[in-house]
Amino acid sequence: MENEDSGSSPPSTTGRVAVVPTAVICMGVSGAGKTTVGKVLAEMLKCEFLDADDFHSLQNKDKMRRGIPLIDEDRAPWLETLRQLLRERLVEGKNVVLACSALKPEYRTILRAAASDFGHEQAQAVGASLDDDSAYVDGIAKAACRGSSLENGQGFKEDRSSDCEDPEFGEVKEADRRALPRVVFVHLKADAKVLAARLKAREKAGTHYMPASLLESQMQALQIYDGEAGIMTEDAELTPNILARQVLKNCKL
Numbered sequence: 001m002e003n004e005d006s007g008s009s010p011p012s013t014t015g016r017v018a019v020v021p022t023a024v025i026c027m028g029v030s031g032a033g034k035t036t037v038g039k040v041l042a043e044m045l046k047c048e049f050l051d052a053d054d055f056h057s058l059q060n061k062d063k064m065r066r067g068i069p070l071i072d073e074d075r076a077p078w079l080e081t082l083r084q085l086l087r088e089r090l091v092e093g094k095n096v097v098l099a100c101s102a103l104k105p106e107y108r109t110i111l112r113a114a115a116s117d118f119g120h121e122q123a124q125a126v127g128a129s130l131d132d133d134s135a136y137v138d139g140i141a142k143a144a145c146r147g148s149s150l151e152n153g154q155g156f157k158e159d160r161s162s163d164c165e166d167p168e169f170g171e172v173k174e175a176d177r178r179a180l181p182r183v184v185f186v187h188l189k190a191d192a193k194v195l196a197a198r199l200k201a202r203e204k205a206g207t208h209y210m211p212a213s214l215l216e217s218q219m220q221a222l223q224i225y226d227g228e229a230g231i232m233t234e235d236a237e238l239t240p241n242i243l244a245r246q247v248l249k250n251c252k253l
Helices: 034-045 057-064 072-091 105-115 120-124 131-142 174-179 192-205 212-219 240-251
Strands: 024-026 048-051 094-098 148-150 156-158 182-189 231-235
Touching: 024 034, 024 072, 024 105, 024 240, 034 048, 034 182, 034 240, 048 072, 057 072, 072 094, 105 182, 120 148, 120 182, 182 240, 192 212, 231 240
Parallel strands: 024 094, 024 182, 048 094, 182 231
Antiparallel strands: 148 156
16 A cells, blocks of 8 residues: 555665664554654664654544544555565665554564565574464564563563574574564553643644544553563653663664
8 A cells, every 4th residue: 555645655765774674663652752752763873764644544544533543454554554664674774763553463563574575595594484474573583683582571681692592493693693674663651641641732733633532542452462572661751862762772773
């Protein structure tokens, strides 16, 4: 699906070639500061910033303006567009930052697949089959995380004791590990009262089509599994600059 506002996808011209091409997805409910933090992060990384809101269909935007929550069928072509956009940047060896709600695990699985289309050699390096997309994506993530693991859902900690050796996927050579792309999620979390105040201010200013009335439905839809790989949680009430620096540090970018 193309961006229905412009008729085409934006050109991928921004960004430098990265040692480990990384798509950083700032996720969370409306009002969390995904766009604000994402833009600061992209500026620090000198890479392209994409706002998922720009790629919703006109029909989706109209539903949200009228306070109607989107359903999975509404989001499916939108998520596929985002996956394709991320993949294009990663194929070019570039970092990219995306602001996207990514509320459900199945949505994040689609976006993670952006790091899976890099040939049989990379798949074999992590012992995964191209016929099993979930295993392939998981294998890519395991190899590309450079030995990082989740710690209480608050970020990444170094764990190089296994030297990227996993009993399920086997050993990955250092050179292969550094070449593989990755998708990481940054969950921006804030108190509901803070989020509501931000959305009301934004609605009053007329700067976004998403009404404050949809916050509750988004918070109900948000789901993160315990131990879900590749997600760090950050305090969305911190300043954007502090948040962006923390993300750079935790993702080792």
